[in-house]
Amino acid sequence: MKADLRKLQIFLQVVEAGSFTKAAAQLDLGRSMVSLAIKQLEKQLQTTLLVRSTRSMALTEKGRRVYHDFKAIQQQIDQALERAGPGPTALRGTLRIAATHDFGRLLLLPLLGRFCQQYPTLDVDCQLDASPQDLISEHLDVAVRLGNLPDSGMKSRKIGDYDILMVATPDCITSHHLNKTSNLNQAPWIAHTNLRHQTSWTLRNRNGRRLQITPGNIRHASNSASAIREMALMSLGVAICPEWLVKDDLASGRLVALLPTYRLPPQPIHLLFPNQPFMPEKTRAFIDFVSEHLKWQ
Numbered sequence: 289m290k291a292d293l294r295k296l297q298i299f300l301q302v303v304e305a306g307s308f309t310k311a312a313a314q315l316d317l318g319r320s321m322v323s324l325a326i327k328q329l330e331k332q333l334q335t336t337l338l339v340r341s342t343r344s345m346a347l348t349e350k351g352r353r354v355y356h357d358f359k360a361i362q363q364q365i366d367q368a369l370e371r372a373g374p375g376p377t378a379l380r381g382t383l384r385i386a387a388t389h390d391f392g393r394l395l396l397l398p399l400l401g402r403f404c405q406q407y408p409t410l411d412v413d414c415q416l417d418a419s420p421q422d423l424i425s426e427h428l429d430v431a432v433r434l435g436n437l438p439d440s441g442m443k444s445r446k447i448g449d450y451d452i453l454m455v456a457t458p459d460c461i462t463s464h465h466l467n468k469t470s471n472l473n474q475a476p477w478i479a480h481t482n483l484r485h486q487t488s489w490t491l492r493n494r495n496g497r498r499l500q501i502t503p504g505n506i507r508h509a510s511n512s513a514s515a516i517r518e519m520a521l522m523s524l525g526v527a528i529c530p531e532w533l534v535k536d537d538l539a540s541g542r543l544v545a546l547l548p549t550y551r552l553p554p555q556p557i558h559l560l561f562p563n564q565p566f567m568p569e570k571t572r573a574f575i576d577f578v579s580e581h582l583k584w585q
Contacts, residue, residue, distance in 0.1 A: 295329040363566040387432035449554035476525035477503040491550035
């Protein structure tokens with residue numbers, strides 16, 4: 289049985305986009321053409337691949353198998369074309385990467401120039417956003433994720449850890465008597481809305497002694513670490529910030545690390561990428577480069 293390769297590519301795009309409309313826009317085709325291609329493919333294969341409704345669609349069991357099989361074949365073709373070039377600098381196409389705005393601006397973007405010099409025939413599309421993006425629907429090859437990862441079905445490589453600190457301005461410390469640990473729980477706090485669990489923080493000192501902090505007065509919030517830092521600098525409350533973001537503020541005295549003899553749990557840095565049978569060479573090249581060159585301490 290012979291299926292048209294273009295129709296299979298359209299099917300793959302529809303699955304990854306999550307809708308016929310998005311796939312049509314990404315392929316620069318009319319929605320009716322995309323719908324017709326899927327109907328013709330299903331007729332050729334004599335099976336239903338997608339169950340559609342007015343608001344959603346879902347893969348059938350056979351559709352899921354066709355998707356995974358063809359995705360693996362497409363990746364093998366892409367890798368074969370990449371290897372056909374004269375060497376590692378012949379990587380082509382577009383590498384789509386994502387990171388939070390703060391981490392990307394301060395730590396990732398400074399590396400991109402060197403990476404592009406090493407792979408001059410590879411284009412880079414760098415997406416910076418305060419909220420995590422979905423790799424599949426956004427067609428991302430790799431994303432930087434900070435903190436503990438939820439179970440997403442993606443593959444990942446851990447490339448290090450960074451420290452987070454409890455900080456406030458000298459004025460905030462004086463106004464709310466934060467020199468006493470017992471006052472911390474009821475002090476005004478600035479929360480990060482992307483963190484799922486902010487009800488309690490456990491700190492440890494060198495002797496292993498634990499200290500539990502349970503913010504009971506969250507007054508302000510943001511999904512951006514930079515915005516949280518700015519609010520902390522306005523003396524609006526206590527904040528938990530990455531050390532790499534506030535190290536200059538600490539050195540100048542604009543912010544003060546509270547409970548300096550205790551440490552919050554270090555946070556992991558992961559590179560996240562789709563769970564595919566074959567990793568594209570461009571993705572592997574970027575992961576290896578970032579793992580070797582990224583420095584945040």
